Amino acid sequence: MKWTEICIQTTNEAVEAISFILHENGASGLVIEDPQDLHDVYDSPYGEVYELDPKDYPEEGVRIKSYLPVNSYLKDSVDEIKQAINNLQNFGLEIGANEVTLTEVNEEDWATAWKKYYKPLQVSERITIKPTWETYEPSRDDEVIIELDPGMAFGTGTHPTTMLSIQALEKYCQGNEVILDVGCGSGVLSIAAVKLGAQKVYAYDLDDVAVKSSKMNIEQNKLSDKIVVEQNNLLQNIDIKADIVVSNILAEIIVKFVDDAWKNLKGEGIFITSGIILNKKHLVLDEMKKHGFDIVEVNELDEWISIIARKPK
Structure with a gap:
């Protein structure tokens, strides 16, 4: 299959909005090349990034890359x-150079070129994510290893929002939970949940690429009997009494299914949300409070937020 890489040179300020635009127009995968990554010093001991090359980054601004299938709708989608x-300028957002370039790529090339940068990664106290093609020996007896090949689906474990989600699962999974994973991407959160003791996970994503990627990774980790993956739009028409709902997607999408999360959670159930940029924190908090959730925790990593809420008994 052939894909077109769309590359947009813009500003940090516009990254979240442009990412949302790409998602809404059917783009798969997302790469953000921010030169600040070359200089960041992380307070967290988790998620160290390996082998960054300055030549891969713009001298000014930020590059956002995503991928559109080459089909009859391509020109309309790009337009x-x-x-x-x-x-976005009408809303006061500075979009910078706003240079848009298109490059045709084969799926096989895209799926393998980035793998040299992806190394085993400790993302929480107990969990390490290991690419399927890398060798890695656990450093302690209680270490939990997730084998992962995300392909073209979001969720390598390296992004702060994924790490925040896994750290929350590690804290709130006590064993034998039923969990709903909304927007499962590569399936990494579903896999983490089961390896932390969940009894059953129901994982949903609207993107067919994500559904296929999740199923592949779940099979790789030998967990197909405990994780059900289906194509679905958020929690529409889902009726499962869950102990935990977890979702690592954009704030604008989270607020669309807070009511469905409430309906599917048991009393005292936990709602873990991430994918929220700092300035959208109150958008999600206000919606949760409006529906009756108690806010348990708000955590931050590299200007991204996770919110953990509880449905009262």
């Missing part, structure tokens, strides 16, 4: 993306 990005 809509360009128009939506231009319209």
